[in-house]
Amino acid sequence: MILRALKSHSAESFHAIGPVRHFEPNQRIYFEGDPAEMFLKVVSGVVRTCRMLSDGRRQVDAFHTEGELFGFEIGPAYSMSAEAVCSSTVVSYHWRNLEVRETTERSPSEQLFSHVVFSLMRAQEHARLLGSLSAIEKIAAFLVEWSDRSADKSLVTLVMTRQDIADYLGLTVETVSRSLTQLRQDGLIEFLSPRQLRLTDITALQALNS
Amino acid sequence: MILRALKSHSAESFHAIGPVRHFEPNQRIYFEGDPAEMFLKVVSGVVRTCRMLSDGRRQVDAFHTEGELFGFEIGPAYSMSAEAVCSSTVVSYHWRNLEVRETTERSPSEQLFSHVVFSLMRAQEHARLLGSLSAIEKIAAFLVEWSDRSADKSLVTLVMTRQDIADYLGLTVETVSRSLTQLRQDGLIEFLSPRQLRLTDITALQALNS
DNA sequence: CGTCTCCTTGATTGAAATCAACTTAGGTGG
DNA sequence: CCACCTAAGTTGATTTCAATCAAGGAGACG
Numbered sequence: 001m002i003l004r005a006l007k008s009h010s011a012e013s014f015h016a017i018g019p020v021r022h023f024e025p026n027q028r029i030y031f032e033g034d035p036a037e038m039f040l041k042v043v044s045g046v047v048r049t050c051r052m053l054s055d056g057r058r059q060v061d062a063f064h065t066e067g068e069l070f071g072f073e074i075g076p077a078y079s080m081s082a083e084a085v086c087s088s089t090v091v092s093y094h095w096r097n098l099e100v101r102e103t104t105e106r107s108p109s110e111q112l113f114s115h116v117v118f119s120l121m122r123a124q125e126h127a128r129l130l131g132s133l134s135a136i137e138k139i140a141a142f143l144v145e146w147s148d149r150s151a152d153k154s155l156v157t158l159v160m161t162r163q164d165i166a167d168y169l170g171l172t173v174e175t176v177s178r179s180l181t182q183l184r185q186d187g188l189i190e191f192l193s194p195r196q197l198r199l200t201d202i203t204a205l206q207a208l209n210s
Numbered sequence: 211m212i213l214r215a216l217k218s219h220s221a222e223s224f225h226a227i228g229p230v231r232h233f234e235p236n237q238r239i240y241f242e243g244d245p246a247e248m249f250l251k252v253v254s255g256v257v258r259t260c261r262m263l264s265d266g267r268r269q270v271d272a273f274h275t276e277g278e279l280f281g282f283e284i285g286p287a288y289s290m291s292a293e294a295v296c297s298s299t300v301v302s303y304h305w306r307n308l309e310v311r312e313t314t315e316r317s318p319s320e321q322l323f324s325h326v327v328f329s330l331m332r333a334q335e336h337a338r339l340l341g342s343l344s345a346i347e348k349i350a351a352f353l354v355e356w357s358d359r360s361a362d363k364s365l366v367t368l369v370m371t372r373q374d375i376a377d378y379l380g381l382t383v384e385t386v387s388r389s390l391t392q393l394r395q396d397g398l399i400e401f402l403s404p405r406q407l408r409l410t411d412i413t414a415l416q417a418l419n420s
Numbered sequence: 421c422g423t424c425t426c427c428t429t430g431a432t433t434g435a436a437a438t439c440a441a442c443t444t445a446g447g448t449g450g
Numbered sequence: 451c452c453a454c455c456t457a458a459g460t461t462g463a464t465t466t467c468a469a470t471c472a473a474g475g476a477g478a479c480g
Contacts, residue, residue, distance in 0.1 A: 046369050050377065060378035062332060063370065067357055069325040086369040111274035116278040116326045123333035131380035135468065149275055159256045159296040160273065162427065167260065168270035169340035175468055177428050194427060194476090195394060345436065372459060385436055385458055404445075404459060 017094040023084035030079045036073035038092040042066050045088020051080045051128075053210040058132050061124055072117050079121070128210070130170050138169045139179040140208035143189065147199055154202060158195045227304040233294035242291045246283035248302040252276050255298025261290045261338075264420040269341050271334055282327050289331070340380050343419075348379045349389040350418035353399070357409055364412060368405045 020043055023029060029040065032051050040047075042064050049070055050060045061080055064070045071092075073079060129141050142165060146156045158165070162173045169176070180197075183189045188205055190198040199205060230253055231388055233239055239250065242261050250257075252274050259280055271290055274280045281302075283289060339351050348353045352375060356366045368375070372383045381387070393399045400408040409415060 048370070048374065048378075058377045059380075060374055062329075062336065063374075063378070069322075069329070072326055072329065085374065111324050112279075113326065116282055116323065116330060119272075119279070119282065120326060120330045120333055123330055123337060126272065127333055127337040127340055130337055160258070161425095164258065164270055164273075164295065167268045168258075168273065170269075172469060173427080173471085174429085181428075208457090340470075371457095382437060384438085384461085388436090393462075 004133070017097050018092050020089050020091045022089045023087070025084055025086050028083050029038060029082040029084065029090060030078055032078055034078050035076060036071065036078045037095045037096070039069055039071040040082070040090045040092045041069050043089040043091055046085040047082055047088055047090065048085050049080045049082050051210075053132060055210075058126055059118055061127065072120060074121050076120055079124075102112075126168075133209075135169075135171055135175045136179045136182055137208045138171065139165075139176065139183065140188075140205045142169060143183075143197065143199060144202065144205050144209060147205075154199045156197045156199060158197065224277040227307050228295045228302050230299050230301045231375055232299045233297070235294055235296050237294050239292040239294065239300060240281070240288055242288055244288050245286060246281065247277055247306070248304045249281040249302045250292070250302045251279050253299040257292055257300065258295050259292050263342060265342075267342055269338055271337065279404055281331060284324075284327055284331050289334075301386045332411075336378075338420075345379075345381055345385045346389045346392055347418045348381065349386065349393065350398075350415045352379060352410070353393075353407065353409060354415050354419060357412060357415075364409045366407045366409060368407065 017038075021029075023045075029047065044066055047064045047070060048060050049056055049062050049064070052058055062070070070082060071078065090206065124143075129138055133141065143156060146158070147153045150156055155187060163177045165171075166173045166176045171179075180189070180191075183205075184191060188199070188201045190200055227248075231239075232359055233255075239257065254276055257274045257280060258270050259272050259274065262268055272280070273295065280292060281288065339348055343351065353366060356368070357363050360366055372386045373379075376383045376386045381389075390399070390401075393415075394401060398409070398411045400410055402408060
């Protein structure tokens with residue numbers, strides 16, 4: 001798979017709506033929670049996408065430089081804010097004006113697009129996990145992630161080893177094991193077997209996360 | 211932006227090439243470095259994408275479950291390996307057989323697709339950064355990243371604050387500052403001003419990374 | 421029944437966070 | 451132009467949390 005025309009300007013034929021807008025340092029381009037009606041391109045300067053965590057810390061997801069696109073979302077709202085790092089200009093592309101959206105029947109490439117955006121959000125979520133959480137918070141987030149994927153939300157079957165989990169969360173096996181033990185002692189989970197967990201307090205697990 | 215049909219099976223009309231293949235636990239589906247001629251979908255089971263780091267540690271990039279697609283790349287080769295976590299079946303889609311690739315002139319949606327795959331790779335790289343590196347290695351990788359983006363590779367202008375860098379790397383301002391000082395004392399960088407750095411030994415900086 | 425892998429637990433070490441103070445750079449207005 | 455003021459950056463002392471080192475337990479399989 002070799003993708004061409006990355007970052008090129010002239011070759012891009014989707015047309016912009018709205019003027020090229022200018023932003024001063026630290027000025028917000030859009031807010032977390034705003035309706036995600038458009039994606040944007042950095043014309044000049046640098047833009048950061050970030051979000052605030054519950055503990056007051058801030059997680060910077062990415063820095064976007066000239067020619068790069070940002071603002072892709074799966075849901076109806078932005079999951080992060082975008083802010084100018086330095087004096088910057090951006091141009092926006094509204095989904096409703098793109099030919100991509102005009103067909104009611106989704107083409108193969110559109111479906112593919114959805115999947116890749118989904119992967120992108122997953123990767124961003126993974127980065128958030130790795131970036132700023134303690135071991136127990138990482139484990140809690142990991143369990144919630146698999147709870148979401150399960151039919152029975154409170155019963156999680158781990159198909160992977162502790163080593164797999166450790167390598168995914170940037171921890172060691174020992175810390176994974178200790179954190180699970182900790183959560184068990186705190187009454188948030190129960191062990192049916194090492195690989196079969198009952199989440200007895202999902203709310204508390206989610207609260208450990210952002 | 212609301213994307214529909216995610217994870218649906220019946221609605222997807224890009225056609226598979228090759229049979230549905232079955233894999234035993236820990237069996238490789240493709241290797242890091244293999245030509246990235248296809249992307250794949252998990253039909254059943256769980257697949258992990260991961261790579262080995264220079265220090266011998268393994269970084270798990272993601273777990274993919276039923277209905278999810280994986281194996282998207284920008285370059286000609288896979289940047290990670292894919293392995294079955296448990297007994298799994300996958301189906302593959304070869305780029306050369308997809309209508310998406312048939313037009314020599316790239317449509318707007320294709321260009322968009324390239325950009326999102328690019329963002330995905332960036333996010334994966336970010337996760338790798340956060341996952342398993344020490345503070346100094348994170349800073350070194352960060353500097354190399356901005357060196358790559360600069361016209362003059364050895365002269366990096368940081369448009370962002372130390373706090374921005376800290377929030378991006380999952381560190382504190384103090385640690386960012388100390389790490390930069392360390393690199394300066396080790397003779398890998400020079401400070402022209404707090405925001406203007408000269409990378410006097412890019413090779414060594416890259417070596418600190420994986 | 422032994423052996424392997426996976427998992428857990430304990431003791432110690434080490435790296436980054438925290439708490440705290442100080443320095444530098446940049447901008448504003450007298 | 452200089453003096454001040456503030457935000458940004460650096461440095462030091464201490465604490466904390468996860469890594470490391472080490473050992474033991476549990477289950478699967480021949």
